[in-house]
Amino acid sequence: MAEKTIKTDVLVVGGGGAGFRASIAARERGAKVLLLSKGPLARCGASPMAGADFTLDGNSMNKLGREGDTNDSMERVFNDIVSQGWYLNNQRLVEQYVKTAPVLLKDMMDWGMEIKMSDQRMIFTSGTHIMDVLLKKARSVGVDMLADVALLELVTRDGKVTGGLGLDIRTGGFIHFTAKAVVMATGGWHKGFWPNTGMRDLSGEGIAMSNRAGADIGNMEFITFCCNVFYEPPMWLGSIAPYMVSLICGGRLTNSRGEDILEGYDPYVVKTGTMTEWNKSFISYASMREIRDGRRFKNGGVHYSRGDASWDYMKMVASFVFPDWRYKSIDLSPWAKMLENDEPVEVGPAVEYFEGGIVVNERFETGITGLFAAGECALGAFGANRVFSAITEMLVHGKDAGENAGEYAIDSKAGEADGGLLASLMEKAEQPLLKKKGESPPCLRRHIQEMAHKHLGPIRNEAELKEFIGFLEDVKNSQLKDLATAGKSRTYNKEWLDALELPNIVHLLEAAARSALARKESRGVHFREDYPDTDNDSWLVESIVKLKDDTIEVGNRPATVTKMTPPKGKIPYLDMMKKMMKEHSDTGGKH
Amino acid sequence: MTEKRLKVKVFRYNPEVDKEPYYRDYEIPHEKGMSAMDALDYIYQNLDSTIAYYDHAGCSLGICAKCTGRINGVAGLLCQTEIFDETVLEPTNKERVLKDLVMKRDQ
Numbered sequence: 001m002a003e004k005t006i007k008t009d010v011l012v013v014g015g016g017g018a019g020f021r022a023s024i025a026a027r028e029r030g031a032k033v034l035l036l037s038k039g040p041l042a043r044c045g046a047s048p049m050a051g052a053d054f055t056l057d058g059n060s061m062n063k064l065g066r067e068g069d070t071n072d073s074m075e076r077v078f079n080d081i082v083s084q085g086w087y088l089n090n091q092r093l094v095e096q097y098v099k100t101a102p103v104l105l106k107d108m109m110d111w112g113m114e115i116k117m118s119d120q121r122m123i124f125t126s127g128t129h130i131m132d133v134l135l136k137k138a139r140s141v142g143v144d145m146l147a148d149v150a151l152l153e154l155v156t157r158d159g160k161v162t163g164g165l166g167l168d169i170r171t172g173g174f175i176h177f178t179a180k181a182v183v184m185a186t187g188g189w190h191k192g193f194w195p196n197t198g199m200r201d202l203s204g205e206g207i208a209m210s211n212r213a214g215a216d217i218g219n220m221e222f223i224t225f226c227c228n229v230f231y232e233p234p235m236w237l238g239s240i241a242p243y244m245v246s247l248i249c250g251g252r253l254t255n256s257r258g259e260d261i262l263e264g265y266d267p268y269v270v271k272t273g274t275m276t277e278w279n280k281s282f283i284s285y286a287s288m289r290e291i292r293d294g295r296r297f298k299n300g301g302v303h304y305s306r307g308d309a310s311w312d313y314m315k316m317v318a319s320f321v322f323p324d325w326r327y328k329s330i331d332l333s334p335w336a337k338m339l340e341n342d343e344p345v346e347v348g349p350a351v352e353y354f355e356g357g358i359v360v361n362e363r364f365e366t367g368i369t370g371l372f373a374a375g376e377c378a379l380g381a382f383g384a385n386r387v388f389s390a391i392t393e394m395l396v397h398g399k400d401a402g403e404n405a406g407e408y409a410i411d412s413k414a415g416e417a418d419g420g421l422l423a424s425l426m427e428k429a430e431q432p433l434l435k436k437k438g439e440s441p442p443c444l445r446r447h448i449q450e451m452a453h454k455h456l457g458p459i460r461n462e463a464e465l466k467e468f469i470g471f472l473e474d475v476k477n478s479q480l481k482d483l484a485t486a487g488k489s490r491t492y493n494k495e496w497l498d499a500l501e502l503p504n505i506v507h508l509l510e511a512a513a514r515s516a517l518a519r520k521e522s523r524g525v526h527f528r529e530d531y532p533d534t535d536n537d538s539w540l541v542e543s544i545v546k547l548k549d550d551t552i553e554v555g556n557r558p559a560t561v562t563k564m565t566p567p568k569g570k571i572p573y574l575d576m577m578k579k580m581m582k583e584h585s586d587t588g589g590k591h
Numbered sequence: 592m593t594e595k596r597l598k599v600k601v602f603r604y605n606p607e608v609d610k611e612p613y614y615r616d617y618e619i620p621h622e623k624g625m626s627a628m629d630a631l632d633y634i635y636q637n638l639d640s641t642i643a644y645y646d647h648a649g650c651s652l653g654i655c656a657k658c659t660g661r662i663n664g665v666a667g668l669l670c671q672t673e674i675f676d677e678t679v680l681e682p683t684n685k686e687r688v689l690k691d692l693v694m695k696r697d698q
Contacts, residue, residue: 039648043655128654148648148696169647170689170696199655201648233624235673239652329653329671442636487641489607492690495640497647 002165002422003173008034008144009409011163011177012402013151013206014185016045017391018375020134021104021398022183022405023143029406034144034177036166038186038201041147042131046187046198046376047394050127051244055389058120060102064109069120074098077121077388079564080584084278085355085383086524086576087540087566088219088559092362093381095562097388100396108395111137117320122389130391149175151205152500153425154182154213154371155417161213161370162415165425169497172490174426178417180409183401184210184358184366184373185394192505193351193456194449195238197226206377208504210358211511211547215366218379218544218557219356220508221516224386224525225349225458227283228253231301232346241327241335242304242347243279248321249314250274252307253287254344255295261286261302269574272581281385281525282577284349284458291348292459301348306339314339349458353390355382355524356512359544364401370408370415374401379542383559384524387584431483432499438484441498448475448502452509456516461529465517472510480506511552515543518554522573534576540566595621597674599630601642602681605690612685615639627662627680628670631692643691644669659683660692 010026012019015037023035038044057077061068077098082089105123109115113133117124138145148169155163155176163178189204190196211217228243230236245251253261262270265286273282287302297303306314318325318336325332338345357380358366358373366373374397376390432441455468483499490496521535522528541556559566571579596618604612619633628651631644645657651670658669661681669680669692682692689695 040655040657043650043657044648048654049650049652170693199648199650200646234622234629235624235626235671236652329656329668331671440640442640446636485640489605489690491605491607492643492693494635494643494647 002176002426005176005178006034007178007414008032009179010034010181010183010402010405011179012036012183012185013164014045014187014375014377015039015041015147016185016187016375017047017130017134017394018187018398019045019183019185020131020138021395022185022374022402024134024138024141025399025402026183026406026409027138027141027143029403029410031406031409032144033406034146034179035138036149036151037145037147038150038169039148039199041145042135043128044199044201046202047391048127048131049197049199050130050391051124052127052130052391053122053124053389054105054108054391055122056101056105056392057098061105061118061121061123064102064106066115066118066123067120072121081381081388082383082564083580083583084387085385086534086580087536087564088383088523088542089381090379090560091562091564092560096362096400097381097393097396100399101392104392104395104399108133127391150497150500151177151209152429154209155421156213156368157415157418159214159369160415161368162417165422165429167429167497167500170492172493172496174429176417176422178414180412180414181370181372181405183405184371184377185375185398185401187376188354189505189508190351191501192449192509193452194446195229195231195453196351197229197238197240198351203501203505204508205501205504206373207357208507210366210368210371210373211507211545213368213371215368215371216359216544216546217357217511218359218542219384219515220512220545221519221526221543222355222384222524223351223456223512224280224353224355225284226352227279227287227349228304228347229350230345231299231348236330238350239327239330241322241330241332242345244321245314245317246304247275247277247279248317250307250309252305253283254303254305255290256297257295259295261290266574266578269578269581273577277387278577278581280352281458284525285527287349288457288459297346299346301346303344304347305344306342311340353386355380355384355386356543363404364397365404370412372401372405374398384526429500432485433488433490433493433496435482435484438482439479441483441485441495441502444475444479444483445498445502445505448505448509456509456513458525459527459529460516462517465513469510469513469517472506472513475506476510511545514552514554515545519543527573532573533570534573535570536567537570597621597630598677599634600677600679601631601634601691602685603642603691604688606688612688625674626670627660627672627674627678628658630674630678631669631680643693645693
C-alpha cells in the first residue's frame, strides 16, 4: 500500500499560476483544497519564468486606473486573438478570456500585485512577483500545499475521478490522494525538447495521464517556438534575453555564409514579423529554414548581432528590461560588450508554449466526470498561434476551473478507489528501481529531446514525421519497457523520476507528430513543406487525439465559432501570415 | 586540437547507505561558458546517474535559486557560476544533506 493516504475535496495538480488561481477559487467556494507542486512552491512550472505581461482591452485597463486606450474594446481584443490564432480558436474560450481578464487584474492588484510598466493593452510585472502574490493569497484563504510531490497517475472508477497516485520526490514514498474533483494545471511539456525555454519539471504528465484516463486531447501539433533564444554559451542556453532585445530594438540575423537571413522575404512581413510578437512564428520559421538548409553554426543556430540598431537605444531598453545587464540572476554583461562591438552570438528557435492540450468545455470540464483542466495544459483560446498573454490565460482558466471544481466537489460524494488498481500502479512505477540492468533514463531522455528538436520543429514534412514516429514506436516498444535506474535508493532519485516522466513525454511527442502528419496544410506555428498552403476549406478543424488500447488515434472536430466567421480558400502560408498581420487591430502584436 | 578536460570533485552522501560523506572525482570535457550545473548535467547523463542535485524542477537560469551550493568554497547558484578549472562542488551545509547536493526541506 501507499505510505500514506491524503483526503481532500479538490486536488489541484500543478504549482504554477493556473494551479494557484484554481486553488484560491475552489477554496473560496468552501471546498477543502490541496495543491501539489512538483518543485518548490511558487518557483516551478512555467509561470516564474515568464516576463511577465498581463493583457486585456485598453478600455477596461483605463477603468482600472491605468493608461489604457479608451477606444479599445473587448470585441477588438476578441478579433485580434481569433485572427492571430489563424481562426482555429475555441471562440467560447476567447470570450471567457476577454471578459474575465479585467476582473482578474483587479483581483491581483487588490492582493498586492505591483505593476512595473503598462501601456494601452498590457501591464508588465515579473513572473516571480505574480507567483509570490498568488502564494500569499492561497495561504491566507487556507489552501493546503505540498512541494516536491509529483502526481504519477489519475485514479478513476466508473468514468469518475477518485484521486490519484503521487510520489514524494524527496523520500521516494508513494502517496494515495483521494479527491472528489481534480484540477489538472500541469502546464506544458518543454522537457520533450532540447533546447527549450521552460523549467525542468515540465514533462506533460498531466496531459498524458488525462488522455490515458479517457479524456481527449487536441491540437497537439501546434507548438510555439520562441525565436532568438541563446544557443551559447551553455550557461545561457534557453534564455530568451536576445529575443527580448531583438523584439524592441531589432538587430541583424545572419547565416553561416554571412548572409542576412531576412533578405528576400516580403518587407512588410519582415518588419511586422521582427518588431512584434509575430516574430515567434515568422523569425522561428525563417531561422529554421536556414538551419535545415545547412547554413547553421556549430550549435545548430544562426547569428544575432546589433547590426544597424542604435547602441544607445539598446542600452536604454536594457536598463529597463535587465537593469545593469542582469536578467533574473544571469550576468549578461559579457553579451553587452559583444552587442556594443557588433559581435554575433548564436541564437535559434526553442520550444516555448503549447497551444494544444486537454479538451475542455466552457466550464473547464474534461470528458471525465470530476476532472477539470486549466492553463497551458488545456486546449484553450489560442488556436494555431498564441497571441496575448499566457499569464492572463492561466489566471482566467484557473479561476473558472477552480470555482466549478469547488462547486462540483461540495455537491458530490467521494468515490472509492480501487485498491487493486492502486497496487498495480505502484508495482509498475517501481519497475525501474527493481530492474538490475537496463536502459539509462537520462541518456534516453536527452536522445529523445534532441530527436524531437530535429524532427518536430516549426518546419515539418511527411518523411521526417514518419521517421520520427517510427523512432518513437521503437522507443515505446523496447527502451521504455527496459528502463532501469543505476541507483536503487528511493531518496531523491532523479533517474527514477526521469524514468517515470519519459512515457508521458513519448506519448505527447507521438500525439503531436501524428497530429502534424494528419494536418495536410500549413497554419499558425505548423508549417508543412509538402503542404505549404493554409487550407481554410478543409482544415479549419481541431485535431482530436483519443487513446484506445494504448494506440493514439487522431481525428478532428470543427473549430468552435461564435462571432467571427473564418476565411475561405487555400492561401500560401506566408501570404496568409501577412493577411493575419494586417487584419488585427492591436497595438503591434503585443501579447 | 585536444579537448580541454576538467576535474570535478563532488560531495557525495546518501545517509541511507553511507556512514560518512565522501568526494568523487569526475573528468568532463570543458566548454567555454559552462556552469557548475552544466558539469553536473554532463556527469548525470554520461558518467554517473546516481548523483543527486536539485534539478527535477529547477530553472537552470538563475530564477528559482534551488541549486544554491558551494563552488570551490564559495556559495552561489550552480547554474550561474561559470567553471574554468578544477572545481569542487559541495552543499551549502554538510550537516543538512538529504542526498549529495540536495538539502533537507527546511534548509
